[in-house]
């Protein structure tokens with residue numbers, strides 16, 4: 001059940017990076033169920049095809065586009081794909097990310113760089129290309145998916161936390177610079193989301209550490225993203241909303257070794 005009107009996103013086009021799986025898929029579906037045309041983007045054609053077919057079976061206008069968000073020319077091709085197909089781009093959801101559990105002493109320089117490259121540089125690339133090719137002239141909304149632990153320390157996630165802290169900073173700076181252009185930029189910080197690969201990997205790493213997770217559903221995150229992208233949030237920008245039922249706060253007390 002949705003509290004939003006079914007036509008909330010009629011005539012809107014949304015791009016969801018990493019929209020083929022997990023939280024991104026939940027976001028793509030919820031926007032589609034509220035009338036948006038949806039483009040999902042990631043590196044794996046077969047995953048995109050399967051999700052696009054699933055959404056199309058629900059009468060959602062959805063297209064997949066292969067893109068590596070680390071590569072600016074690939075991102076520009078993605079934005080051109082969206083504009084050629086739909087002629088507009090109203091909402092950008094920067095959801096794609098890479099992650100793996102590793103303590104700092106296990107983490108290689110390459111592993112750290114890779115996560116920062118996907119999460120932070122990828123978010124910049126998509127936001128910048130969308131801005132240059134469409135948002136600058138037309139306004140719109142950007143919603144970045146971050147993580148609660150970006151605001152404090154966390155075990156096994158130093159790389160992701162550093163990247164997400166960068167995303168939080170980028171969110172606020174873009175919001176300030178682009179307010180005069182009618183572009184709102186916000187972020188959503190999910191807690192542990194049930195049935196996602198990220199949660200499965202991290203839970204495995206934390207076995208024996210006595211850590212407990214309080215899982216929410218992808219839909220809980222998607223509802224907040226939909227709200228932030230809608231006119232109901234037209235005066236909200238530069239905000240980072242935690243959707244974790246305060247569970248992330250427990251991480252402050254999580255033992256490292």
Ligand code: NAP
Nearest residue numbers: 018021022023042043044068069095096097192193196198
């Ligand atoms: P997921 O299912 O692993 O999704 C990540 C997506 O990113 C995949 O669809 C992947 O597709 C795509 N991706 C990875 N590298 C890419 C690249 N270089 N270029 C383009 N796409 C790329 O993860 P999730 O758990 O749903 O997480 C979604 C978001 O929520 C992430 O930003 C994550 O940090 C955040 N988050 C998740 C949790 C959680 O509990 N799961 C908690 C806090 C925050 P391909 O492999 O096809 O490229």
